[in-house]
Amino acid sequence: MSPSSVPYANGDHANDTNGNNPHRGTILVTGGAGFIGSHTVLELLNKGFEVVVVDNCINAYKADADLPECLKRVQELTGKIVTFYLVDLRDLEKTREIFSKHSFLCVIHFAGLKAVNESVQFPLMYYQHNLIGSMNILQCMVEFKINDMIFSSSATVYGSPHFLPLTESHPVGDCTNAYGKSKYFIEQFLQDHCAANPHVNAVVLRYFNPIGAHESGRLGEDPAGIPNNLMPYVAQVASGKLSQLSVFGNDYETRDGTGVRDYIHVVDLALGHTAALEKMLEGSLSGLKTYNLGTGKGHSVLEMVAAMKKASGVDIPYVIKARRGGDVGEVYADCTLAATDLNWHATRDLETMCRDLWNWQSQNKTGFQPS
Ligand code: NAD
Ligand code: UD1
Numbered sequence: 001m002s003p004s005s006v007p008y009a010n011g012d013h014a015n016d017t018n019g020n021n022p023h024r025g026t027i028l029v030t031g032g033a034g035f036i037g038s039h040t041v042l043e044l045l046n047k048g049f050e051v052v053v054v055d056n057c058i059n060a061y062k063a064d065a066d067l068p069e070c071l072k073r074v075q076e077l078t079g080k081i082v083t084f085y086l087v088d089l090r091d092l093e094k095t096r097e098i099f100s101k102h103s104f105l106c107v108i109h110f111a112g113l114k115a116v117n118e119s120v121q122f123p124l125m126y127y128q129h130n131l132i133g134s135m136n137i138l139q140c141m142v143e144f145k146i147n148d149m150i151f152s153s154s155a156t157v158y159g160s161p162h163f164l165p166l167t168e169s170h171p172v173g174d175c176t177n178a179y180g181k182s183k184y185f186i187e188q189f190l191q192d193h194c195a196a197n198p199h200v201n202a203v204v205l206r207y208f209n210p211i212g213a214h215e216s217g218r219l220g221e222d223p224a225g226i227p228n229n230l231m232p233y234v235a236q237v238a239s240g241k242l243s244q245l246s247v248f249g250n251d252y253e254t255r256d257g258t259g260v261r262d263y264i265h266v267v268d269l270a271l272g273h274t275a276a277l278e279k280m281l282e283g284s285l286s287g288l289k290t291y292n293l294g295t296g297k298g299h300s301v302l303e304m305v306a307a308m309k310k311a312s313g314v315d316i317p318y319v320i321k322a323r324r325g326g327d328v329g330e331v332y333a334d335c336t337l338a339a340t341d342l343n344w345h346a347t348r349d350l351e352t353m354c355r356d357l358w359n360w361q362s363q364n365k366t367g368f369q370p371s
Contacts, residue, residue, distance in 0.1 A: 024048040027277070028104045028146075030089060030137060031111030032082075033060035033068035035221040036152065036210055039270040040108060041071065042219065045078040047274055052102055054095070055111060056088035058129075061222060061368040069368035073218045089133035092140075099140040106148040106280060108273055109137055112182070115228060116156075116326070119179035130182035131189075138193060141200075148280050150203045150273055153187055155262075155292070155331060156180040157206060165334035168206070168290045176326050187290070194288040201286050203276045208262035208294030208333050210269050212353040213360030220360030221266070222367030231263070231353075234305060235361040238312040245318040247301050252329035258301035262294035262332035265348035265356070269293055275344035285341065294333030295346040303350075311354035312362070 027044055031037045032053030041051050053071060062068040067075070071082045083102075087094045089111050112130040113119065119126040134151075141149065158166050159174030175181045190202045211231040213220030226242070227233040236242040250257035272293040279285045299307070305316050339345045348356075365371060 024050070025105040025281075026050040026052055026102055028098070028102070028107045029053050030107065030109045030133070031055055031152075032108075033057060033062070033070055033084075034110055036207070036266060036269055037108075037110040038070040038074055038219055039214060039266045040110070040273045041082060042074045042078055042214065043267070043270045043274050044108075044277075045074065045080040045082070049105075049277075050083075052083040052085070052098065052104070054085045054087050054089065054098055057086060058088075058113070059224060062086075063370075070219055070222075073368075077214070077216055077218060089136050090128055092136045095136050096140050096143065099144040099146070104144075104146050106150065106277055107137060107141060107146060108150045108277070109134065110152045112152070114179060116177050116179050117228060119177050119182070123178035126178040126182050130179075131185060134186045134189070138189075142197075147199050148201050149190070150205060150276050150280070151186065151190060153183045153204045153206045153290075154180070155206050155208045155294070155333065157184045157187060158331075160328050161331060164330060165296060165332050166292065167334045168292055168337055191288050198287070201280055202288050203280060203285060204288065204290040205272060205276065206290065206292050206333075207269060208264055208292070208331070210266045211263050212265040212267065212348065212356045214267060215356050215359070217356075217359040217363045220357070220364065220367075222364075222369075230261075230301060230304060231308070231357060234308045234316060235357050237316050237318075238308055238314045238358065239361050239365055241365065243317070245305065245316060246321040247305075247318050248321055248327060249323035250320045251323070254300055254329055256300050256302050259327060260298035260300050260330040260332065262296065262298055263304070263350065263353060264294050264346050265353045267356075268295075268346035268348050272338065272342065272344050272346075275338075275342040279342055289341065291338040291342065292333040292335050293338060293344075293346075294335055296333055296335050297350075298330060298332035299350060304354075307350050307354045308358065311351065312358045 032041045033055035060068045157172040254260045
């Protein structure tokens with residue numbers, strides 16, 4: 001294994017800094033240095049799992065040969081150790097080496113590229129990271145007899161809604177960009193893989209719009225360049241980094257004409273993963289299962305601006321612009337299935353999402369990088 005992929009610590013034998021070794025087993029988290037992954041790693045550690053992260057840091061800040069900054073902070077917040085490999089999942093050999101060094105209970109697979117516009121410009125790159133990365137992970141799971149996987153999918157697989165709220169049985173696959181298609185293809189691939197291998201279990205989680213940050217203000221979303229998504233943009237306007245928000249369209253058939261989405265606190269989302277993991281490990285989820293993770297409530301762009309203004313105490317200037325290509329007016333989830341099967345529902349309201357986002361943004365104006 002190359003120097004860049006030497007593990008920071010050996011998770012299979014790692015004690016936390018309090019000397020405890022809870023022995024609940026080791027979870028492989030791909031993309032664990034990312035926004036949702038890092039919050040999930042923290043919750044896994046808090047629940048007594050040991051965690052191995054593999055990430056190529058294409059979208060995560062890492063100062064030196066050490067851990068990515070967000071994982072250093074996860075260690076500080078939990079008092080526990082994270083094992084880290086700087087490996088690209090497109091590299092099957094190096095990925096295989098990680099599997100040969102640990103015995104994983106389950107793989108939580110976040111790693112991938114996620115910017116819609118970029119995926120339209122560079123589809124090949126998106127299919128390489130998202131599809132080849134996923135296939136390599138599954139190949140290693142087969143070789144090392146790891147049967148349980150949780151996969152990060154997206155509400156984007158539903159395309160333009162035929163009905164609301166979106167249930168898991170809504171038709172999928174009508175995606176207009178390579179990012180969305182890559183999620184749809186991986187879902188199809190997992191379905192075939194589970195059908196052919198009855199001992200394999202996969203939980204597909206379709207996220208709606210994750211926002212917010214850890215309540216400590218130490219972990220949050222750190223987008224590269226100018227954010228594409230609404231709330232990171234709004235937060236940077238509130239902090240003075242950007243001058244004003246462009247609201248893409250006020251002529252939708254919604255309460256105030258602006259787009260409506262189902263925003264979910266990233267910590268609730270992370271807890272959706274630990275809920276799925278617990279159920280998987282107790283054997284109550286078998287084969288392929290698919291769940292929406294959202295709140296079931298829709299909020300418009302202008303409602304989000306007002307909520308962020310309230311949380312930050314700062315005015316958020318905006319201008320109304322034309323609709324963004326590919327956008328739909330209204331999207332929100334039906335999360336009944338996750339409540340029934342996983343005993344999970346989102347508990348953090350919009351005020352909490354904006355409070356935590358503002359707490360993160362105001363304390364970390366340059367994200368994870370030193371200012
Ligand atoms: P993120 O970019 O913060 O995290 C993804 C991580 O994967 C990054 O740290 C990146 O460096 C890593 N990565 C990318 N390609 C890799 C590769 N080939 N090998 C190893 N590591 C690689 O994104 P996120 O917001 O935390 O999203 C996590 C997952 O959830 C992604 O699969 C994303 O598509 C999905 N998702 C995200 C959202 C959202 O709005 N954030 C919504 C729906 C689904
Ligand atoms: C985006 C992705 C989608 C992904 C989802 C998950 C696009 C086209 N789609 O969807 O694939 O699954 O995130 O998080 O990127 N808005 C503005 N001004 C802005 C930014 C956004 O008005 O500067 C509006 C949008 O028009 C939309 C709402 O805010 O109505 C939310 O946008 P965004 O945060 O980009 O999320 P989605 O469009 O839901």
